[in-house]
Amino acid sequence: MDSLGPSRLRVPVRPDGILGPDSHVHSKLDKAIVNTEWIQKFTYLEAEVINPGCSNHSPIAIMLDKKRSIGGRPFKFFSILGDHDEFLSIVQQAWSERILGTNRKGVWNRMKLVKIGLKRLNTKDFNSIEDKVQMIRDKLATIQNQIRNINHFPELFEEESTLKKSLEKWNLIKESIFK
Numbered sequence: 001m002d003s004l005g006p007s008r009l010r011v012p013v014r015p016d017g018i019l020g021p022d023s024h025v026h027s028k029l030d031k032a033i034v035n036t037e038w039i040q041k042f043t044y045l046e047a048e049v050i051n052p053g054c055s056n057h058s059p060i061a062i063m064l065d066k067k068r069s070i071g072g073r074p075f076k077f078f079s080i081l082g083d084h085d086e087f088l089s090i091v092q093q094a095w096s097e098r099i100l101g102t103n104r105k106g107v108w109n110r111m112k113l114v115k116i117g118l119k120r121l122n123t124k125d126f127n128s129i130e131d132k133v134q135m136i137r138d139k140l141a142t143i144q145n146q147i148r149n150i151n152h153f154p155e156l157f158e159e160e161s162t163l164k165k166s167l168e169k170w171n172l173i174k175e176s177i178f179k
Contacts, residue, residue, distance in 0.1 A: 032060045040074065075115050080173050081122060090117035129174050136167045 032047035039045060042064040050059045081087055094113035099106045140163040147156050 032062055034062060038064060075119065077118070078122070078126070078177050080126070080176050081118055084121060084125065086121055087118075090114065090121060093117065126173065126177065129170065129177065133167065133170050133174055136163055136170060139163055140167060 034045060034047075044064070046063045048061045048063060050061055091114055094110050094117060097110065097113060099109045101109070140160065143156055143160045143163060146152055147160065
């Protein structure tokens with residue numbers, strides 16, 4: 001399925017293909033088109049062909065049911081996780097676990113362990129990124145206001161420089177996450 005554009009859900013068409021004067025017209029319009037994001041977001045998608053009434057074409061209702069979701073949302077790997085100091089240790093720890101079963105099952109279970117570790121890391125360090133960025137901006141504004149004061153301390157310039165670097169770092173992280 002094409003992950004970039006809309007996806008089509010096939011709707012059953014009359015198998016005999018015979019169209020008489022009272023027959024329903026089946027054409028390209030008798031298809032359901034959904035956004036690929038819907039397929040990822042909603043685990044249950046159903047296209048229902050409704051009776052055509054006085055039209056030549058049947059309306060199609062697309063039912064999205066978020067309540068039928070069995071698992072959580074899919075894991076999304078952010079490249080910023082790969083640059084984190086703890087990334088390699090999380091992967092090494094997961095792959096050093098002794099797991100019984102077939103090779104395929106072992107790979108599957110180790111990947112699940114990596115996913116759990118990375119989710120924990122993501123929650124710990126990147127969960128409230130907007131709050132972190134705002135907090136750094138507020139601190140930077142406070143320091144810059146203090147620098148304007150004639151009686152300011154020279155250490156404030158160093159602290160300002162550190163905050164600017166930190167703000168740039170967290171803005172890049174935020175940008176890479178929201179892409």
